Amino acid sequence: MWITIINLLLLGLLWGGVYLLMATGLNLIYGVMKVVNLAHGDMIIVGGLLAFTLFSAHGISPIIAFPLAAALLFVIGVVVQFVILERIPVKGSLGELRTLLATFGLSYVIANTSFLIWGSQFQSLPFLQGSVQLGRIALPQALVAASVLAFCAALVLHLWLTYTMLGKSVRATAQSGLGAACCGLNSRLIRVITFGVGAALAGAAGSLVITLIPFQTTASGELTIQAFTIIALGGLGNYMGALIAAEILGIVEVFTQYYLGSNPASAAIYVIFIAVLIFRPQGLFGKVGRV
């Protein structure tokens, strides 16, 4: 009994790391541009399916696919920001509506393009299928590897934001775009880079997650909601909050899955999401999240 609970808790914590990486890109983009990228889940799936193709067609390990997926999505993100979102003024209610609708349309473009490439069937990537034994506790190797990589990626991002000049510029733009521009920062370039990095994080997350759960091109809505739930629960733009929220979500999902089955587990994410919106719209640790 206790062994099961501890095992589930550890599983949940590891999943939390993966969820954190899935949400970090969305958080970064929201923090700087106050834009919720509704195509985030589709970007995760593209990253995963790319890793799948590299593995199944060329035998390339997901460890190598991880940076490749990030690079591909970085390019896609830069193009999207440069060609589409830079042309929409964010100010005012219509601006918000337009960015939402543009990323909503983008979500369909990406999802259905990947449908044309990869088809509609579930794709999975069998990798590191053994388990790590800690006494009587068994953890899947793939999950441990993915979680460690995800934490590393989140740490690198944190260091980049805190200690590099470019990272500091990104944070300055996030806190006040106008102020950053007054200090001579090229805010347009920073937005383009930020969107690229955010998309790259989504792609990197995808290449990890596909080793854990099978992907289907049409399942992106759930991933977007999952990522958004984490950043809403943690407080929009709050990275520490997102970490805690991701861990909570990971644990809740593992337990629901184990005790109640998979249908309630997939409904759980939406229930938590709506509960967060209603009871803690400011997130657990943030200010009121009103876009």
Add this chain to the structure above:
Amino acid sequence: MKSNIIQGVCLVLLTLAGVGIALGGSGYYAQTLFTIALYIVLALGWNIISGIAGYVSFGQVGFFGFGAYAAALAMIHLEVEWYLAAPLAAGASALLALVLGGIMLRLNGIFFALGMFGLARILQITASSLSITGGPMGTTVLPAESPNESALIMVLVAAGAILIVHALSRSRLGLRLMATRDDDLAAQSSGVNTFRAKLRALCLSAAFGGVGGALYVWNIGYLDPNSAFNGNIELQTVLMVLAGGIGTVWGPVIGGILISLIGTFLWARFPTEQQVILGALTIFIAVVMPGGLTAFFEKLGWWRRQPIWSPPPAASLKPAPSPRTGAAADEHSVALSCRGLGIRFGGVTAVDDVDLEARSGEMLAIIGPNGAGKSTLFSLMSNYLTGSGATRFGERDIHGLKPYALAQMGLARTFQSSRLFPSLTVWETVLVAASSGRVPRQTAIHITTELLRETGLLDHWSEQPDTLPPGLQRLLEIARALALRPKVLLLDEAMAGMTLHEIEQVHAALRRAMSGGCAIVAIEHVLPAIVDLASRAQVLDFGRIIASGTPHEVLRNPEVISAYMGADYEGGTQ
């Protein structure tokens, strides 16, 4: 009038064309027609909540699916015919919206949009888990006898839906929704119960979705969770409204026909790429033409939204007796009294133990330097903020009353920075307040016309507020507040940035209001702007009243001089 005739002719022609195809066309044409008419209904429904009320939803398909299941279950278990099942489904969806709206409408922006998306997914998962709905495999019902029959009904329903939305756009509710969409707080201050208006809009739009779902299941005779809550329906609906013009009556109709035809064409020629192209089209429209085709027509001058309840023609205007009755209470009785008002923000005491009284027919001036807490005091007095102390309005303690209710009772306010409704005309801006509560239509039109004439704005009645010079915009805001026929009017730096001529016009309007018994409390930075009007003045500094008396007494008070000029100012009074 002319515009109504053109719209009527368009509707009749479209309906006749639809009926003709439905009766005489082949099964294929009838099915295509059914789809177009269905999408018009869905697009009109989405447009009510997302366009007219401004609450973008990505879960409208939830009401469609819920209605479809409600109709299917009614047809199977209650053995009712489709013509009973459809209104039942509409009612069921509206009821669902009523329950959900109470919670969801407290959110806004992306939170509402994604929250609705999540709710639609929860409904989908529920439908595939329950046995009564047939689980993931779905359920079958007795379908329509022929595609022509269902197409005919769908066309008639779509025509009805257009009529309903047209009526809505010309109604009090439509006006209130547009005002709320533009500025929720300003709408409340104009006496609009914004939450109730939005809830009604959500229920109405859900009912449209429910009817659409019911007729959809009747048309094909089969329903499963994936087709009932299909995200592509959502995408197409959103795209149609965007393409046609969001927030308009005919936009969703034009977009519905256009995008359905494009979708059908793409489906025939590029079945696999259809979604990609539609998604790209959504991006294109969002970036390049956010107002859709109707905005394009507007730019060309072919089309323009008709203001709601236009003013009567000049000839029929008679200087009728002032409608401001009831307000003329006893001269100089206390209309509003505040005791011990205070509020703290963290360690800052913004307003500290303030007492004041406003008397009918008089103006009380509240003056004070920047940051003295003047605007915060107003927000406390009109329940936009809750702090300590008590405010009595007439005989009544207003504790806990909502700002819109206070506005309807006659406690009006203006805001320090202009809060007009960008998409309403000058006429409609005043009409929102004049028609608040249950004021009869003719009275509201009369009040609005009179006020616009008194303030000299009648010539601009059909213009948008942002085309007016700043002084006239402030004047318009004052007119909007006066349209509530207030017993007490709180003016927050109403005369800042006005020309002398405009100030005279404002003074005239305020004098008229005061002679009708209205009590005015005016915040001003610069006393000379109101010194002639005010009978008493109170000076606020660091949240406290430091002096009160007649305006001239107050100006000579040494404490006031030091508050404005600094303690060591020796210049004395000139």
